[in-house]
Amino acid sequence: MAPVAITEDYYLVLKVDQSATTDAIIKSYRKLALVLHPDRNREHDTTEAFQLLGRAYETLKDENQRRSYDRLYLQIKSKATSQPRASTAPQTNQKREEEIDISQETAGIAALDKSKAERAARWSTSRKVYDDQIFELKREVRKLQAAIREIEDKVKKEKEEEAAKNSWGRWLLSPLNGKPVETEEEKERKARERIGRMHSIRIHEAKLGNKEEELGRWEKILLDGEREFASENMKYQKNRCVFEERIRVKKERVQQEKDRIQRERERAEREARERAQKERLEKERVEREARAKAFREEQEKQYREWQERAAAEEAARLKRQEEINQARLVEVEKRRNEQKRRMERLARANQAHQEDPARSFGRADTSSSAYPAHGFASSTAGSKCIHEGWWNKVEGRNICERCGVARYRYLLQCPGCSYRACPSCQKVLRPPKRYGNKLKTDQAHRQRKMAGFGSAYDDDYD
Structure with missing residues (x-):
């Protein structure tokens, strides 16, 4: 399978120069990976940009792949400049502007690095080199110092021997041991050795001075180099801080612009929410008014229906009341006619009594046929009851069998024939008690009482 042709400018993707070191490439990759990682950037096109960044990093961090890519880089760069192409890392306009703005600063930082x-x-x-030279010089200085100390030790030992020879103890023991005698040859040899040691010390001291002077020069050169390197590092830090400050300022501007856009978006969303809420409230208000209007109309309709029913019921009630009133008028008229007829009968009975009292109240004939005018006869044909004794009360609404008037409280019932009559009619039907040939009550008073429908029982009527 043929290898895939590379058409992307990986140096431009990583924002480094072609001469950038591996450390600069790694550093730039880590910085861009934090910006383009899909987990940290929710843009829809960051995945493709992050994959392209990974391919560029994998190619340029390997020396062999980078050399192969550099051989094709001129052709890739010429194609990229001659033919406009789409962005290798598609992003929003705001992010592209941000990358273009900080490209110079990034390039400056890369150059500084x-x-x-x-x-x-x-x-x-x-x-x-300086450390090696200084180490060699220090080693030679130490050798010369050791040689000088060795010669000085020999001189010191010789002096101690001479002092021991000239000491008081040796002088006191000289008679016994004898005084040592040095020959001329020994004296000359010691003198030559002493002079040789003196020359060696001077030569070694001269060499030591030269070496120490040379060591001082190299140490000064090392110190100056360290100072110059430190000053260059300070300049590097200062220049890098300048670039980083520029990047920070530009990022702050971009962030402020983002914040402004975000605030405008939030304000627009808030206004949209407020408008939606107002529309919803207005809609709810209209619905409430419509429901209230429908409720009022329903109530008015029900009220009209109730009024119509009430009017119909009132009309029916008035009609029934009118019918009842008419019936009452008819009944009253009937009662008046009945009362009129009764009064007429009573008047005839009174007249007949005045004409023939013995016939009306004779002891020999007390049957019902003897009292036709007073109504003492029973209502039933052929009845022989004279309605004497105590009449019991019959509670409840009943109709008098004599006058036909409906009584609301009670009637009186005959104990002999169970004839029911009102107290007024009972006074007429029941014969008065006799004590010899005299009545118990005054006849005239009794007639007035009957004419006025008054009796002892009338006190309980309505």
């Missing part, structure tokens, strides 16, 4: 790395490499080499 590269110069720092080269300077550090040169200083490392120079420092190694």
Whole structure:
């Protein structure tokens, strides 16, 4: 399978120069990965951009792949400049502007990092040379100092021997041991040795001075190099801080613009929510008014129906009342006619009594046929009851069998024939008690009472 042709400018994707070091490429990749990672950037096109960034990083961090890519880089760059192509990392307009704005600063930081790395490499080499030279000089100085100390030790030992020979103890013992005698040859040999040691000390001291002077020069060169390297690092830090400050300012501007856009979006959303809420409230108000209107109309309809029913019921009630009133009028008229007829009968009975009292109230004939005018006869044909005794009360609404008037409280019932009559009619039907040939009550008073429908029982009527 043929390899896939590379058409992307990986140096532009990673925002580094073609001469950038591996450390600069790694650093730029880590920084861009934090921006383009899909988990941290929710844009719809960051996945493709992050994959392209990974391919560029995998290609440029490997030396062999980078050399192969560099051989094709001129062709890729010429195609990219001659033919406009789509962005390798599609992003929003705001992010592309942000990347273009900080490209110069990123390139400046990359150049500073590269110069720092080269300077550090040169200083490392120079420092190694300086350290080696200083180490050799210190080793030679230590050798010369050891040689000088060795010669001085010999001189010191010789002086101690001479002092021991000239000491009081040796002088006191000289008679016994004898005084040592040195020959001329020994004296000359010691003198030559002493002079040789003096010359050796001077020569070694001269060499030591030269070596120490040379060591001081190398140490000064090392110190100056360290100071220069430190000052260059300070300049690097200062320049890098300048670039980083520019990047920070631009990012702050972009962030402020984002915040402004976000605030405008939130304000628009808030206004949209408020409008939607107002519309919803207005809709609810209209619905409430419609429901209230429908409820009022329903109530009015029910009220009209109730009024119509009430009017119909009132009309029916008035009609029934009118019918009842008419019936009452008819009944009253009937009662008046009946009362009129009764009064007429009573008047005839009174007249007949006045004409023939013995016939009306004779002891010999007390049957019902003897009292036709007073109504003492029973209502039933052929009855022989004279309605004497105590008449019991019959509670309830009943109709008098004599006058036909409906009584609301009670009637009186005859104990002999169970004839029911009102107290007024009972006074007429019941014969008066006799004590010899005299009546118990005054006849005239009794007639007035009957004419006025009054009796002892009338006190309980309505």
